[in-house]
Each structure stands twice: as structure tokens, then as C-alpha cells.
Amino acid sequence: MVGIIGFGAYVPFNRLNRAHIKDTFGAPVPKGEKAVANYDEDSITMGAMAALDCSANLDTKSIDAVYFATTTAPYKEKQSAATIAGVLDTRLDIRTADFCDSLRAGSSAILAGVDAAMQGLNTMVVAGECRLGYSAGSYENHFGDGAAAFLIGNNHVIAEYIDSCSISIDFHDLWRADDERFVHSWEERFCINQGYNQFVSDSVQGVLKKTGLTPGDFSKIVLYGVTPRYQGQIAAKLGFAPAQIQDSLYNQVGNTGTANAPMMLAAALEEAKPNDYIMLVSYGEGSDAIVFKVSDEIANFFPACGLKGYIENKKVTMNYGKYLRWRELIETEPAKRPVQKRSSLPDMYRNRKKNLGFYGVVCKNCGTVQFPPSRICIECRTIDQMEDYRLYGKPARVATFTVDYLAESLDPPTIVAVVDFEGGGRLICYLVDCDPDEVKVGMEVKMSFRHIFTVDSIRTYFWKAVPKL
Amino acid sequence: MAIGIKDRAAVIGMGCTKFGERYDRNLEDLMIEAIDECLEDAGIEFNDIDAFWFGTFTSGMAGLAFSNRMKSHYKPVTRLENMCCTGLDSFRNACYGVVAGAYDVVMAIGAEKLKDGGYSGLEVPTEDSDRTLPDLTAPSRFAFVAPAYAHKYGLDMQQMKEVMARIAWKNHKNGALNPKAQYRAEVSMESILKSPIICSPMGVMDCSGVSDGAACAIITRTEDAKKYRKDPMYVKGIQIAAGPGHSEKHQSYDFTTAFETYYAGQAAYREAGITNPREQISLAEVHDCFTPTELIIYEDLQFSERGQGWKDAMNGFFDLDGGLPVNPDGGLKSFGHPIGASGIRMLYESWLQFHGRAGKRQLENPRIGLAQNLGGQPYSCVVGVGIVGNELG
Secondary structure, eight states: OOOEEEEEEEESEEEEEHHHHHHOOOOOOSSSEEEOTTOOOOOHHHHHHHHHHHHHHHOGGGEEEEEEEEEEEEEEOOHHHHHHHHHHHHHHEEEEEESSSSTTTTHHHHHHHHHHHHHOOOOOEEEEEBBBBBBTHHHHHOOOOEEEEEESSSSOOOOEEEEEEEEHHHHSSSSSTTTTTEEOOOHHHIIIIIHHHHHHHHHHHHHHHTTOOGGGGGEEEEEEEEEEEEHHHHHHHHHHOOGGGGOOTTTTTTGGGGGGGHHHHHHHHOOTTTEEEEEEESSSSSEEEEEEOOGGGGOOOOOOOOOHHHHHHHHHHOOOOHHHHTTTTTOOOOOOSSOOOOHHHHHHHTTHHHHOOOEEEEEEETTOOOOOOOSBTTTTTOOOEEEEEEEETTEEEEEEEEEESSSSSSSSSSSEEEEEEETEEEEEEEEESOOOGGGOOEEEEEEEEEEEETTTEEEEEEEOOOOOO | OOOOOTTEEEEEEEEOOOOBOOOOOOOHHHHHHHHHHHHHHHHHGGOOEEEEEOOOOOOOOOOOOHHHHTTTTTEEEEEEEBBHHHHHHHOOOOHHHHHSOEEEEEEEEEEEETTSOOOOOOOOOOSSSOOOOOOOHHHHHHTHHHHHHHHTTOOOOOHHHHHHHHHHHHHHHHTTTTOOSSSOOOOHHHHTOOOOOEEETTEEGEEEEEEBEEEEEEEEEEHHHTTTTTSSSSEEEEEEEOOHHHHHHOOTOOSSOOOOHHHHHHHHHHTOOOSSSHHHHEEEEOSSSBBBHHHHHHHTTTSSTTHHHHHHHHHTTSSSSSSSSTTTTTTTHHHHHHHHHHHHHHHHHHHHHHTTOGGGGSSOOOOEEEEEEEETTTTEEEEEEEEEESSOO
16 A cells, blocks of 8 residues: 655744735735745745645655645755755665646655555655735735645555546746746636636546545545635536535645645645545646545644644734745845855755754763764763764753844844753754743744755754744 | 853953043054053063964954954964954953963953944944844833833833933943043933934933944953063953743743843852852943843842832942942943954953052052943843952952
8 A cells, every 4th residue: 555654744933914905005905914035035944844744644754755846846956855855864875856836746746655655665755835926916915835744655545546637738838037036827717717716626626526525525635726716616517416516725835836736635635534536636747636535544644734734823923025035036134244155055065964864963971962062062072972863853942042133134122032852952042933921941943944044055053942832 | 160260360451541432543553552551561572472362243354354454474363253242252262262271361352443333322233134023222122121120110201211211320420531432421311311312212322332442451361460460450350141032932921021140140150159149249231232221130130129220220329439439431422332252341440550650530549340241132032240359359
């Protein structure tokens, strides 16, 4: 049996109430909130957090492949999946690949994971997205940011892969050229009537035919849709009742592109019962329809926080100006502070276990946990008696802190905290996704993988603290 | 076995510029200003100096930054950098130059031109690294002390703010009497308490000035000092301590001390023969880069018992007319903080006080002065403590 072994998701903490877009431009907007990646988040960091959400109770050394699906990879040349594999602390003898350039990349990666599982491999499939629509355009209203992750393999399967149908056609409705930031589209009626409705129908009918199942057999259809209206219309036409249609997350998160159907699948799995049939349907240059059957193992799997948990943990006070600033859509006055130096890539390479896997060391002589790793113990000065010690996942508390109004930031003021880990180890780091008035000595925090800064187009990633949910 | 240098080196002249926003002066001007005063004070010529220790944090590279500007003629110049402890460490190394017998007359000079940088804070030169650890602002590194101290000793944050403000108030009150200080005005407790927050709970009035300035000293061996003047200032002890970074990595550290200050103080007290600093020291110039720093220095240097420093601050023990005046010249807070110059500026106040030249700040019969200079942050720093006196023995 091959299929999904585990699932996880990530939704950024900050949400923009769409009403703020109307306040700015006047035109009517859809109801609800869109999830907005913090200024220090991107598709890689959100993907990594979703993968950690998925793997909290799994042995990441059993992972044989990491696939990352996105249309918003931070680099055009430099793989994202390898970074996520580093965060997951996988073995080095694994496959990594990015699935890019299509909204269908998420389901393509899942199918690739299924194929790998048939060869006996465990694949972490991650989809993360952080797309931009033009200001005052409909896609700005629609788009939200988020990620989902699935471990796919053949042991302890919680949702068995039954079959799939893929339709591929060079249909050109949405696009974004190599050097562009914003998504373009052709006239909406062409996109929906000739594209979306047609290909989704083709793949769904195809997989129904292959499996011999009927719409009534499914507990949920996880159907990608640009908006809930288009999603509902075609699902109904295909014979699915409203209760069967998995919520598109449009009102709480927004359309997360490549990650949208995968995030909806994570939501469906959070509610699923043994023997449920779930159909995942994606869209983009065609469509993939994939049928899963939930197994008894579903009762034994829990993501660390889960999509529901991340959706509930939110702050909705941001205004449109902050959104523009975080996505660097307006030029704000640079701080009168020295220019940041770029990271040294050789040092980044040497320190990869620290920076990605969040490893410190523990001294075998005196037992002192310390970060960052070094060869000489800070406590007993013993040399070369260190063992790797992963601090990620250890309970942590704020020992002391300050709220810094001087530091350059896209979201001032900056909270700086001294974080002490249970069992030893201390790190002085930023505390984000946190109201400055809520910080207290002793508060519980956990670590979140973030984009720290970019200089010379070298993106530096590291860990920050966030309040524990 | 090393016995230290107590009473083996003597200062025969000092100079110090006015500190502040010296937009009309460059580094050369500042050094000339300090050196002119210093040479006149010592009664010697520039060419009488055998060797130089030139301390600067960011305002020049190598000994050339000094020798090119001052046109010193193929003489030894050591450029020294030890962060904000640069000044006192330049002085320390210069002392060793004469005590070792390598030179007869040496100069320690610290100079800094911060206001040409265009930033309100410091520009810290950094090594190449992965740069993943936060590039924290200077005030944030010291602000950690305030909630930790308040928590440990049972002060509420309002009380803590008042203790911090009292320290700033004192240093401004002293600085108002100092013609060379950057800020020469008394500031009310109320306006200190209400100053805009920089790094909570510190407001802008809890922070020292960012300044241009230079200070220097001419040093000889004690046996030669009387050839130049009858009233030299003797070096009683001078020590520095560089920390291993234990505090920032180990949870046992609670942010209410800088161990480096404690260890440098203990070493300097041993060298100088100080057994009761609270009683024996006449005046102390300490590194009040931020008000919480001065508070924990009181305790690290044993001017106050642990947990008692805030009470001594509030009851005026460290005021100009108190039991142990701290920062009688206004300190970094009011005199200003041109990094490389600060450690030597601290000694300059003892120099003036010993010679009765401190004007309205003049203390009665000062005998022993202390300077404490800190580079880094409370949880990882290099600290110098120097002790000087106006009598031998």
C-alpha cells in the first residue's frame, strides 16, 4: 500500500482583512482575510515550517526524497528543496527536486512522491506559495500565502493512493515572465470556461472512470478554485453536493496557488475518518485528479500544530500599508544605519547543521549544552568532546528581552529575546509574530525558520523565536 | 613571578578635546588639540616622545592613521583596537612600554571621529561570517539588564526606570559643570523618565552621546617622572579581562552583572593593593554607555553589595557630594563617547582632580581615582580597570 504517511501545514500569523484594500482603493472587495507572509517569510520558510509540522512525530532520517512545489521560489538558480531538507535534518543520500512554474506543481510533486513510494522511497512533498497580484487588482484580493507538506511512502499509510488522472495541455491563461513580480491573466471567462471548468471536469471524470467510483462515494472533493464561486459551480456540475466540497480556505487564507489544493487536503485529512474517499483536484496547464482512501492509521497521526491550529493563531491588525511594505511594493526610507554585509557562503556551508537543522552541541565531559557549536566547552574547556545536539523542538522560554525601536526592520519595533532551552542551551534572537505588549520573562516560545536578510541576492536564512501556540 | 606595575609608571601630562559633534574638525584636528594640551602640560616637545600607542575603534587603520597625520618620524606606533575598551587598553600597553625599559617617554592617545559616519549609533566592523546571529543594536544588548535586575531584586519596572533616570540625572548634573562635555545641561528626572523609548525600558536619555573627540597621556617610568613635574599621577594598577562568552551561552548567567568587570576589578584591586574600594577610592569614572550598565558596575566593582547598587544610586552615594562620586566629569552619558578616546578621558578626570583643576566639580583631597572601560556587551565583553593615585605607596 502506498500513500500519505503524514501531513502538515503552515499559515503565516498575519492576516490582512480585505476591507483594508477597499479602504485604500475604493472598489468593492471580497469578504474575508488573506494570510500574509511576514516580511521575513517566503515560500521556502513557509514550506519548511509545514514540513516540520508534518514531521514532528516522524523520523526524518527515514526520508529518501524531498520535493518542493512552488511558483515563487526565491531563486531561479539555486534549489529550494535542499534548504528544506537541511531544515528537516534529513540524511544526505536523498533525492531533492523543485517542482516549479505551474499551479499544478503541488499535485505533480505528490504524484512523483507516489511514484517514488512504489519504488520503496519515503518522500516529503512540500508546497509553499507567496504570490503577488497587482495592487488594486483582483488577484491581490484572491491571493494568500501558506504551505502544506505530506510524507508519502508505503509504511503506516494513513491515506492510500488509489489512482489518478492527469490532463496536460498548453493552455495559457495565467502567466508571469522570468523578470516579473505580478501575475497576469487573460480575460476571466476564457480562463474559467475554456480552461478551469474544462480540464477539471476532464480529470475528475477520468479518475472516476478509472476507479469505478461515483461522486457519491467521496467524503470530500478537495478541488482547487480561483474563488469559492467557481469551485462550487463546477463541483456541483460534476455531481458533488455542497457538503462534499472541501472549503477552499479563501476566507481565512486566500488562494495559495500551488499550495492551495495541498493545504485543503491537509484540512480534509485533519477531519477524515477511516475508509473515507478523498479526491484531490488541481489546476494549471491541465489538471490532476488523485483519489485517496483513508486508512485506520489516520487515528495514529497528528501534525504538530496542523492547518486548523495555524489558521486560528492569527493577528488581523495589519493595514494595507504594512502589506505594501512587507512585500516591498513601496519604497520606504532606509534606516540611517550601516549597510548590511552579505553572509560568507563558505561559513554558511560549514555551519549548515547549525543554520538549517538548528544544532548545537553537548559536552560529553560535563553535559553542558551550547549554541552555536564550538570545539571547546564553555563550561569545562574540554576540547573535542562535543556531540551534536539538536535544539529544534526543545521547549524554550524567554529569560529576558527588550523591545528595540532603533533596529532597522520592516515591522518595527523589533523584539530581541534571550531564549533558554529546556535541558540547556541559550540563544539571543529575534522574537516575531508577537505583540510587543505581550512579551514577558518566562513566556514559552518555539523556533521558526525565517529569511533574515538578503545582500547581493544571497538570501540568509536562520531561526527566530515565536510565541508557542 | 609577576608583581604588576604598581607605582612603576607615571603620567606627566594629559590632554583632552571637547567631546561632541565636531563637524568642523577632522581626526587630525582632534589629535592636535589633545596633543597640544598634553605637551604643554608635560612641558616637553612632540619629538621627545619615543613611542606611541594609538587607540581607535573605527577611525583609522594601522599606526599609519596616526603617524601620517601627526608626521611622527619613523617612530614606533601601535594601533590598538579593543572595542569600547580601546582607550584604557592603549594606556595599559603604553605603560608597559616604559616599565619594561623599552622606552623612556611614551604617549597613549585615543581618538574617534564618529559623527562623520552619518549614523546615530555605532558602525561596528565585523568579520566575515555566516551572519545568521542577530546584528543587535548597542542599546538592545544593554537593555536586557534592566528587566533582569528589577526581577532579581524585586523592583517594579517603574522603580527601575527611576533608578536608571537617577543615574542619568546625576551624570548630566555633573556634566553641566564640565566645559568639555558634549551635553552641558542638567536634565530633569521627569524629562529623562519621559524620553522616547529606544530599547525598552531604556529611553533615549538612558543612552550615552555619540561623539567626536580625542584624549592622550604622556607616560614615563616613576623614577624619571619628577624630572618633568613635581606632581605626576602614578599608575597603581591596570588590568583588563576578556570574557569567554560564557554568559551569552549559559543559562546560569542572569544579566545582572558583567563578569569581565568583576574580574578586571579584582585583578586591578590586587595590583593596586585596594582592599575596600567603597572606602579607598576617591572618584570613579565608569562606562555608563547606558544607565543600567552603570548600575551593575557599582556592584561588580564592589562599590555596593549585590542588589544594593540601586539604593546607593537613589540615596546619592555616587553624587558629586556623595561617599564615592561616580562619573564626576559627566561620564559617557554627558561628556560623550568617542570610543577610542573614552578610556583615557576617564583618567583625565583624575588628572584634573589631583591637580585641583576640576573647577566646579573639584573634590576635596582626592587620592585614588578609578577608570572602568567596557567594550562589548554585559554578556560578552572586554573590560579594563585602571587605578591611579597622586601619591606613591
